[in-house]
Amino acid sequence: MELRVLRYFIEVAREGSITGAARSLHISQPTLSKQLKELEAELGCKLFARGNYNVHLTEEGILLRKRAEDILEMADKTIEEFQSLNDITGGDIRIGCAESYLIHYLASAIKDFHLQYPGLRFHITSGDTRVVVNDLEQGLSDFAVIVEPPDLARFNYLTLPGGDTWGLLMRTDNPLSQKSAIYSEDLQGVPLITSPQSIRADLPRWCGEAVDYLNIVGTINLFYNGSVFVREGLGCLLVFDRLADVSPESGLCFRPLSPKLETKMYIIWKKYQVFTPIAERLIDLLKERFPENVET
Numbered sequence: 001m002e003l004r005v006l007r008y009f010i011e012v013a014r015e016g017s018i019t020g021a022a023r024s025l026h027i028s029q030p031t032l033s034k035q036l037k038e039l040e041a042e043l044g045c046k047l048f049a050r051g052n053y054n055v056h057l058t059e060e061g062i063l064l065r066k067r068a069e070d071i072l073e074m075a076d077k078t079i080e081e082f083q084s085l086n087d088i089t090g091g092d093i094r095i096g097c098a099e100s101y102l103i104h105y106l107a108s109a110i111k112d113f114h115l116q117y118p119g120l121r122f123h124i125t126s127g128d129t130r131v132v133v134n135d136l137e138q139g140l141s142d143f144a145v146i147v148e149p150p151d152l153a154r155f156n157y158l159t160l161p162g163g164d165t166w167g168l169l170m171r172t173d174n175p176l177s178q179k180s181a182i183y184s185e186d187l188q189g190v191p192l193i194t195s196p197q198s199i200r201a202d203l204p205r206w207c208g209e210a211v212d213y214l215n216i217v218g219t220i221n222l223f224y225n226g227s228v229f230v231r232e233g234l235g236c237l238l239v240f241d242r243l244a245d246v247s248p249e250s251g252l253c254f255r256p257l258s259p260k261l262e263t264k265m266y267i268i269w270k271k272y273q274v275f276t277p278i279a280e281r282l283i284d285l286l287k288e289r290f291p292e293n294v295e296t
Contacts, residue, residue, distance in 0.1 A: 001042060003075055005035050006068040009047065012036065013065050016054045073140055080276075090119020091278035096132025096144040097124055099223045101242040102160045102265040106145060109289050113282055120278060128197045128221045136270065142279040143269040148201050155268040158290050164240040166202065166261040169230055172253050176236070181258035184210050191217040191235035193226050198238060206261040227252065 012021040012032070022029040040047050047061035057065060080092045097103060114120050125135060132144040137154075147164065150157045168182045176186060184207040194203070196219050203211045217235050220226035226237045227244050231251060240263070246254050267286060269275075275283065 001039070003072065005039050006072055008032060008035050009039060010065065010068055010072065012048070012055065013057055013061065016056060018055060070138065070140070074138070077140065090117050090121065091276055092121045092123065093276075093279050093282060094123045094125070094135075094141040096135045096141045097126050098129060098132065098145055098147045098265070099126060099243060100145075100147055100164050100240060100265050102162055102164060103145065105160045105290075106267070106286075109286055110282070113285050117278060117281070126222060128195055130197070131221070133268075136268070142275060143267055143283065145265060145267050147263050147265050148197065149264075150266050150268045154271060156271055157266045157268040158286060160265040160267065160290065163262040163264050164242075165256055166198075166206070166238065166263065167241050167254050167256040169227060169237040169239050169244050169246075169252060169254050171230065171233065172251055174236065176255065177253045179255055182255050183258055187214060189215055191215055192238055193218045193220060193229055193235045194238035195219060195221055197221075202261065202263060203238065206257055206259070 008021070008025060008027075011025055012018055015021040015024065018032055018036070019029055022032045025032065036048065043060070043064070045060040046058050047064060048055040049058055077092075077094065095106075097106075110120075110122060125132065125141065127135075129146045129148050132141065132146060135141045136144045145160075168176065168187075170176055176182060176190070179186065192214055194216065199211065199216065199219070203214070207214075218229065220229075220237075223237075223239055223243045226239065229235065230237045238257075241254060241256065244250070244252055244254060246252050269283065
């Protein structure tokens, strides 16, 4: 299975048309059709259902598209790494990040780092711990920033200063907005939105078994989308402080949980990981920036 043919396959899947894909790939339609038929023969299954004017993926094609995207991303990252081995002025760094106010520590470090290495290009992927750790393990990112304690058997890490404080984001017309802090008993019957990760790892630290009685009406993995649902009146959002716009014009307000619930943030990378020169330099800078928080 050649990378070139996988790129052809992805382009046809995106275009939904062999003719359109051939045009964008600058190859003839018969050549492209032949390559696709050979790929189907190699895999022993049909990848496309063909109509008069377009094609769409079969179930097998959908599976291959996901695998092909991962393979091509890994191949491209490998090429970038080798191209940057002798590049002492820059290169590409890929980082998976959870959403947190504490990211400003990382951003500040990268800003200073960029002054030293103006050829630096950074690529940020946002997601919960499961998403960013999965990318890290597959080699799709150089390191990750997560908001739950790392697996020490698999990762080295450093801890960012401070912590994120949990609270309730709600509309200003919600009766709970009159309170200075939110207790677990205040949430009885209140429609709540939060992340699956917080249900599993954070909220039990705050309210113990009572977490099973919270009225979770929906889950999110990125904050902004959750705040839109709150604004539309679908529920209140259990989330970190300092992520939302709570200006008077926003129509939203935030109240901390009581007793206080705080979450630390960790920068992690795989044990025995071989970094590109630019990524290794950045990790060294982060260790210098946070010397009391390094664990290897």
